Amino acid sequence: FRAMVNAADFARLTDFTYIDSDVTLAKFSEFVYSLGKKEITNWWKHKEMNAWIIPCLIKSQSAFPPDVWDSTPSTTNTNEAQHAWTNAQTGTKLSVVEALIRRVNSMSLRTGILANPNNEIVHRMARNGQRHTASARKSRESRQLTDVSKELQMRLSAEVKKHRESTELTKALKAQLKAAKEGSSEILTASSSGRVQTVSARSGK
Structure with a gap:
């Protein structure tokens, strides 16, 4: 704008960031429009149309506390x-x-911390694959152990049942043997299945 205005007006234009009140701001706006220069008018209209620009450029119009404004650099x-x-x-x-x-x-x-040379994507994928394989193996082994446990439990139950039946048969045989020795008329006979049957018979006495 230097070539469009005299030195005093140019100095006033470039010092607009030091406006210290709303009244001074209004007077500056009137001054800009009074110059009648299209480029300068458009320059100022742009700032008035965008409400955030003037508070960012002029301390008195900013919502920043004065100490914060003063401690903030004015350039990038x-x-x-x-x-x-x-x-x-x-x-x-x-x-x-x-x-x-x-x-x-x-x-x-x-x-001072060295980068891990084994932390590339290919290494992480390999470790993930190893973890999945190990997990699948453990799951398979767990199922196998479960199957074995079930089979052993079934066999154990069968043996317990056989033992219980054998014990009951032993008790029955002892009871019948005792009765026979005491002169009972019941004669013990054994079937092919191992069960003991009793029949009535005349005593030999």
Whole structure:
């Protein structure tokens, strides 16, 4: 705008960020429109149409507390310097692989912690496969043990039943033997199935 206005008006335009009140802001707006310069008018209209711009540029119009405003940098030079520092540390126009390698090496040098060489995607997939295989094997072994346990339980139950029947048969035989010795008229006979049957007979006495 320097070529469009005199030195005093140009200085007033460039010092608008130091406006200290709403009254001064209104007077500045009147001043801008009074210049009758389309470019300057459009420049100021743009700021008035976007309500967030003026509070970001003028301390008296900001919702920031004064101490916060004063402690906030007025430029982005710090961020720009950070970009330059980052580029110097990591390089530019690198391939993805080279950038990752540089990043890992940089972190290792800074922290003293070496990168894990076995933590690539192929290693993680292999470990996942091993875990799934081990899980399937354990599940299969568990089912086999369950089947064996069921079979043993069935065999044990059968043996217990046979033992119980044998015990009952032994008791019955002893009772009948005792009765025979005491002169009972019942004669013991054994069937082919092993069961004891009794029949009435005349005593031999």
